[in-house]
Amino acid sequence: MSEERGSLSVRAVRGSAIRDLLAVVEQPGVLSLAGGLPAPELLPTERTARAAQAALASPAALQYGVTAGAPPLREVVHARESTKLGRDAGTVVITHGSQQALSLLAQALLDPGDTVIVEDPGYIGALQAFDTTRARVVGVPLDAGGMRVDELRSILQRERVRIVHTVSNFHNPGGATLTEERRRELARLADEFGFWIVEDDPYGELRFAGPTVPPVAAFSDRVIRLSSASKIVAPGLRVGWMHGDAGVLALVERLKQGADLCGSSLTQAVTAELLADTVWLDGHVETIRSVYGERARALHTALTDAFGDRLRLTTPEGGMFLWGEFADGTATSANLGEAVDAGVAYVPGSAFAVQRDLAHSLRLCFTTSPPDELREAVRRLSTVL
Template identity: 40%
Template sequence: MAISPPAPLAGAPLSDRLAATQSSPVRELLQIAMRPEIISLAGGLPAPDTFDVPGLRAAFDEVLAGPDAIRALQYSTTEGDPALRDRLAAFMAKRGLEVAGDDLLITTGSQQALGLIASALLNQGDVVLVEDPTYLAALQAFQLADLRAVAVPSDDFGPDPDALLEIARREGAKVAYLIPTFQNPTGRTMPHERRAAIAEAAAQAGLWLVEDDPYSALRLEGEDADLLAAYAPERTIVIQTLSKVLSPGLRIGYVRAPQALRGPLAVAKQAADLHTSTIAQLAAERWLATHDLSDHIAALAAHYRPRRDALLDGLREHLPAGTKLTEPEGGLFIWVELPEGHDAEAILPRALDRGVAFVPGKYFYAGEAPRGTLRVSFATATPEELREGAARLGAACAG
């Protein structure tokens, strides 16, 4: 399935930045996957049946029926609602990092944070170091900002620290963008030793670290890991979000930044959209005030765990001999490396014909991509559908 950049309107040429920015293949695949006969393993959307519709309705009602109704409908401060920031800081601080509400900036989803960081820290043509592979929408954000993403060789535990240091010095990089816990797309998690080594390499190279952390709350087994920022608090920006644990429609992300960067990021946010929706912030704060987020997250784990297990079992049974799979302890994704001779992009049309969708791995690489890689998600289908989807995928691989 070939993905093409959007066509310019006649007489209205696009900017060079937008013309060079590839449309998201996941977005296009999700449109195909909406067909009722398709089992979608493509998207990373949280399962709709995990949304607390009654609780969020009550939170919005409380805001609009109470003394904060007028404030909820008015402009607000760029940094975000203080009460919400305090609650989110308390949640982030459970991962080994001292965080106060004043350390946070509320963003319109965590995706906006990437654009703000690019605006505040980087100039046109600057290099951003990324994992190999990495989150495809981050690559989009860096393309749109006229940045150059350079991949750091990675293994099962994340990017190689020695390579990070060498490439950072060679390229004059200022920033490294990393997803240490339940990485998208691979699902892998950096162990303690790798996090410490990355922090040391960043210090030697003078790098800012951007720790994208949307999935760590979705732990399905094992012990929680400290944030990478706990190893390098003075040089690490942490991005978290309520999208995966509460609702993506709220568009509530938040950024913890070292003190030197809080002002510049707030200026970038002010220029981008003034502030994130006031009513959404106040409703999110009311929901957090009246619900135990830890209990809610435990229920999410109980929902996703059997789905992960069903998809892993199905993939092991039906994919070709010699296939390698990640076995994530959390998050929403499994990474597949097919044996030599298989091309995921060539397999995709056959898979769609058989009623299953996935994302070819090539879209997650900043450089040259192996042909036999692909990402699958267990987020939105039932265990039965996931087992059937794995069987259909196996048939597509066989030709």
């Protein structure tokens, strides 16, 4: 409430401006590509109901749990992470969605004034978590190959950095995936300069095109990996996790005790069962990939047909978002009102800007609309932009 809270207020206001926008576009008749939700028709209600019934055979599902998370869930997450990394390393703390992981890591690792690097455009949840600690948030530009690690190197030569945050796969909002070469270089820099990499990877399993790239954590132990059940099972469970260095995670566990004591034994038991049922999970994730891939291609094609060279687009290989930049200076923020009037919504690039001018960019979410709706949304967009 004091003056010092200034930076928090600015970002909180920005966050709520987007929430206000999202509230407006929930009008009937508006085709919204502004959201960031999984497709509701793919949420596994029946399988989850069976898992809930099984969990509730025991009162343990309704009792307090341990702060670090239910042991069976920690084990299955650890096994999955070890497979991804190609080695058995680190420990796991279960969090209340991966947003809590970000928030606790920020508390654990940052003092006011510490420098933290984010991508520009940046993931808004990370910006909010870092701002709360009154850290100095510095953006490094994102291009089609992910974070410009060469620009990060120049910053590191000038100042001490505590955390580098990256959404390594299918960036939100930028759509880009960090190339393997840059991952190796980023890992080398962490070892050389002693910062922590926070590899925020909610979308990594949602790849529908192109070859898989190893996680940044495959190349260094100075990486804390975050992910969650939100995009592969369901966000309503609020089950996220953090994997990495035991010392950092022990500090996070202590802070979690003060933050909320522990997570829900019920949703953790449900998630443990669903993640361990690999036959079901593999099929389920394959369905999500296939549906999202079809939608991403439909949106990309429609946008290319409508705008041609005027709109530079990321090539969709996974995740939930396309990012576009108008080469001819079309202003996305200024035109949003008119777009909503025409029955279509998106998030203007400026909402994600750290230091860059993103006034001609926009984020489009392809997950919650079938191809025909996406094509109609683009038709409406083309009448305005």
